[in-house]
Amino acid sequence: MAVGKKIKNINPSEVVRLEELVDYREGQVISRTLAQIPQASVTLFSLSKGEGISAHTTPGDALVQVLDGEAEITIGEKVYTVKAGESIVMPEGISHALEARQQFKMLLTVIKG
Numbered sequence: 001m002a003v004g005k006k007i008k009n010i011n012p013s014e015v016v017r018l019e020e021l022v023d024y025r026e027g028q029v030i031s032r033t034l035a036q037i038p039q040a041s042v043t044l045f046s047l048s049k050g051e052g053i054s055a056h057t058t059p060g061d062a063l064v065q066v067l068d069g070e071a072e073i074t075i076g077e078k079v080y081t082v083k084a085g086e087s088i089v090m091p092e093g094i095s096h097a098l099e100a101r102q103q104f105k106m107l108l109t110v111i112k113g
Contacts, residue, residue: 007042016094019067019105022046029053041110047071052099069104073097074082084094 009032010016022032022044029051035042040060042106044067047053055074063071075096082088090096092112 006037008033010034018044018107022105024048024103024105027051036060039112044105045108046105047098047100047101047103049104055095055097055098057093057095058090058110059092060110061092061094063109063111064088064090064098065107065109067105067107070101071098071104071106072101077081107111 010021014061022029022030024046026048028048030046031039032044034044038045046068064071064082065087066082066084068084070081073080073082073088075088075090076094080088081101
């Protein structure tokens, strides 16, 4: 049986700490794609304090899992503060944005369909 190749940029059969796979860079948003298929994507992000991702919509539900730090996430008209160890779903088709209130890392999983 062939070994799968759907997850990339991470070593298979190795224990890792996801937050260690992306570094902080002052004034930047850094991303590392772990998987991308037509139905889903999984991406690690790091944002330095004050950086953000502007308002947009996605063609699927987006699950944010905060790995480090804290972000202010706006979904529609409501603002949420989400911290390390917490998660939130940004629903398909609803405008959302985020800003790092302090250095911030997240695992973003988008499920389309």
